Amino acid sequence: xxxxxxxxxxxxxxxxxxxxxxxxxxxxxxxxxxxxxxxxxxxxxxxxxxxxxxxxxxxxxxxxxxxxxxxxxxxxxxxxxxxxxxxxxxxxxxxxxxxxxxxxxxxxxxxxxxxxxxxxxxxxxxxxxxxxxxxxxxxxxxxxxxxxxxxxxxxxxxxxxxxxxxxxxxxxxxxxxxxxxxxxxxxxxxxxxxxxxxxxxxxxxxxxxxxxxxxxxxxxxxxxxxxxxxxxxxxx
Amino acid sequence: xxxxxxxxxxxxxxxxxxxxxxxxxxxxxxxxxxxxxxxxxxxxxxxxxxxxxxxxxxxxxxxxxxxxxxxxxxxxxxxxxxxxxxxxxxxxxxxxxxxxxxxxxxxxxxxxxxxxxxxxxxxxxxxxxxxxxxxxxxxxxxxxxxxxxxxxxxxxxxxxxxxxxxxxxxxxxxxxxxxxxxxxxxxxxxxxxxxxxxxxxxxxxxxxxxxxxxxxxxxxxxxxxxxxxxxxxxxx
DNA sequence: TTTGTAAAAATGGTCATACCTATTACCAAT
DNA sequence: ATTGGTAATAGGTATGACCATTTTTACAAA
Numbered sequence: 001x002x003x004x005x006x007x008x009x010x011x012x013x014x015x016x017x018x019x020x021x022x023x024x025x026x027x028x029x030x031x032x033x034x035x036x037x038x039x040x041x042x043x044x045x046x047x048x049x050x051x052x053x054x055x056x057x058x059x060x061x062x063x064x065x066x067x068x069x070x071x072x073x074x075x076x077x078x079x080x081x082x083x084x085x086x087x088x089x090x091x092x093x094x095x096x097x098x099x100x101x102x103x104x105x106x107x108x109x110x111x112x113x114x115x116x117x118x119x120x121x122x123x124x125x126x127x128x129x130x131x132x133x134x135x136x137x138x139x140x141x142x143x144x145x146x147x148x149x150x151x152x153x154x155x156x157x158x159x160x161x162x163x164x165x166x167x168x169x170x171x172x173x174x175x176x177x178x179x180x181x182x183x184x185x186x187x188x189x190x191x192x193x194x195x196x197x198x199x200x201x202x203x204x205x206x207x208x209x210x211x212x213x214x215x216x217x218x219x220x221x222x223x224x225x226x227x228x229x230x231x232x233x234x235x236x
Numbered sequence: 237x238x239x240x241x242x243x244x245x246x247x248x249x250x251x252x253x254x255x256x257x258x259x260x261x262x263x264x265x266x267x268x269x270x271x272x273x274x275x276x277x278x279x280x281x282x283x284x285x286x287x288x289x290x291x292x293x294x295x296x297x298x299x300x301x302x303x304x305x306x307x308x309x310x311x312x313x314x315x316x317x318x319x320x321x322x323x324x325x326x327x328x329x330x331x332x333x334x335x336x337x338x339x340x341x342x343x344x345x346x347x348x349x350x351x352x353x354x355x356x357x358x359x360x361x362x363x364x365x366x367x368x369x370x371x372x373x374x375x376x377x378x379x380x381x382x383x384x385x386x387x388x389x390x391x392x393x394x395x396x397x398x399x400x401x402x403x404x405x406x407x408x409x410x411x412x413x414x415x416x417x418x419x420x421x422x423x424x425x426x427x428x429x430x431x432x433x434x435x436x437x438x439x440x441x442x443x444x445x446x447x448x449x450x451x452x453x454x455x456x457x458x459x460x461x462x463x464x465x466x467x468x469x470x471x472x
Numbered sequence: 473t474t475t476g477t478a479a480a481a482a483t484g485g486t487c488a489t490a491c492c493t494a495t496t497a498c499c500a501a502t
Numbered sequence: 503a504t505t506g507g508t509a510a511t512a513g514g515t516a517t518g519a520c521c522a523t524t525t526t527t528a529c530a531a532a
Contacts, residue, residue, distance in 0.1 A: 006494090008302075009515070010290065034483060045516045047283045050485085051290045054246065058294035066244075066484050067524030078402055098400045101349070105403075109341040164334045166314055167341075170406060242523090245486070270512055281487045286514085302513050303494030475532075486521070493514070502505070 009044055013052035015083045016042055018061070021072060022080070032062065032070040078177055090233060096181050097229035102174055104222045106167065107155050111214045114161040115206040122161050126203045129157060134196045152178065154199055158206070194224075245280055249288035251319045252278055254297070257308060258316070268298065268306040314413055326469060332417050333465035338410055340458045342403065343391050347450045350397040351442040358397050362439045365393060370432045388414065390435055394442070430460075 017032070032038070035053070039046045053070065056062045063073040077095055133154065152175040159171045198221040205213035253268070268274070271289070275282045289306065292298045299309040313331055369390065388411040395407045434457040441449035 006302075035485095036483080047286070047517095048515065050283070050287055051514095053484095054287045054290040055294045058291045064484070065524080067482080067522070069483065069524090076405065078405075095402075098402045101400055102403055102406075105341060105345040109345075113337075164337055166331075166334045167338055169312065169314075170338075271514095272512080283488095284486065287485095300513070301495080303511080304496075305512065473532100475530100477528100477530085479526105479528080481524105481526070483524080484522085487519085489517090491514100491516080494512085496509105496511075498507105498509085500505100500507080502503105 009048050010051040010055065011083075013038075013042055013044060013049055014055050017052060017056060018080055018083050021061075021075070022084070026072045028072055028074060030072045032072065034069065081177070081180055092181055093229050093233045096178075097226055097233065099174060099178055099181065100222055100226045100229060103155070103178070104219065104226070106171055106174065107158065107222065108215055108218045110155075110159040110162045110164075110167065110171070111202060111206055111218055112211055113164075114158050115209045115211070115214060117163065118161050118206060123203065123207050126154075126157060126206070129154060130196065130199050130203065134192070158202075245284050246287040246291065247319075249274075249278055249280060249285055250291050253288060253292060254316055254319050257297075257311070262308045264308050264310060266308045268308065270305065317413070317416055328417055329465050329469045332414075333462055333469065335410060335414055335417065336458055336462045336465060339391070339414070340455065340462070342407055342410065343394065343458065344451055344454045346391075346395040346398045346400075346403065346407070347438060347442055347454055348447055349400075350394050351445045351447070351450060353399070354397050354442060359439065359443050362390075362393060362397075362442070365390060366432065366435050366439065370428070394438075 017038070020026075020032070026032075033041065035046055035049050039049045042049070053062065053064060057064055059076070059079050060074050061072070061076060061079060063071045065071065077091070081092075081095070133151070156168070156171060156175065159168050162168075198217065201217040202214065202221065205217045253274070256262075256268070262268075269277065271282055271285050275285045278285070289298065289300060293300055295312070295315050296310050297308070297312060297315060299307045301307065313327070317328070317331065369387070392404075392407060392411065395404050398404075434453065437453040438450065438457065441453045
């Protein structure tokens, strides 16, 4: 049994418009077809096209001008990747590297700030989460699951302790994109053991409120990923 | 003569729905009225309501479930502030502080990374921008402009040198929110002279590729803002 | 020829209504 | 008590008409 995928029309239209922008290599400021034309080309009703346009506008991909037309506003590969099958593997790896750098910045900062406010209870929760995670991974090992394991809950927990809702949101967004693009990476680079050990190092550093140690631990955790990306990019 | 504000209906509906969520203190998972009810309450057509819902959904404020209903997904004060007159000044200052902390993280990181890749030409552009900016400010001084001066181009320039498009986008978003909320802050805290001097310090540190100096310069620039926020919050 | 203005065409914004599809709850049959 | 169908509810889509703003066109005046 496989889950039946139900594609809503307005989302399909979003994809189509993005793919139109890409395949015609439209640049910022370029004009898109009119609502009526889009509707007739794609064989959907105008309200559906308008719903799709509102989604695109909310994501700042397009800019709609009353009486004038619909214009490309920003080419956002991160957003595009949510709607399009990935074309160029090299571009994908580049994005992944950019994401990893963002993670390095964010997770380091969050961990340092978290260390300033974390209660013993919260530290304990970090340890608990990590050990139960580790246990789960051991169990999963027995079934030979092929899909790459991507779980960023641990990192999110730290940002939650920090408590800045704006950065928490940012972090979640990064993770979402990370999961989307991660499959391109060689998963062997990051064994479960290394991963687990890295996490423990990070928690300990937070517990000791040791800024230097935090920076080192997070950096060592993510730098591996970044250099893996860099290496793969250069191979292509 | 004042510019006539032409409020598009679907945007007005977005505001109304947000204000409905706030005034009824809805929490995540709570259900909103049906599309048809919203349309009749607000006295607009259902397609307009749907367009507004698509905007809200794209911003992850709501979650629409076919056949089931419309549910609150996330309370995002940052997004809300774009649509609502700010109610509570204390909450606003708190948000501003969170934003400032985000800026501290982002601008420090961007400056350090920029220093690694900046060409002499780019460094020169930073100096040029800053001096021309400073000149403009001197001139503006003569006209007693009342509105607080908010210009974050300088910071954006640095992030551009770094070149990570994902973080650049994030930075722009922060700045947009910053401008929206900034008016609450006592502008006297940051005279043009201090500002200009801080910027020069930052450029010099980047030029010297001196990580410590960069951290110090950016931190000293933004910490002033953060502590101003903290002070004001405690007063309330 | 150039310029200003008004009409017309193009294009996004809104409305009303009808019908399709998914979810949920309820009730009957087992 | 469990199963399975059915109706009510609520979101999804389609049409076609009309409104509002912008751009273009056409023509008249200078």
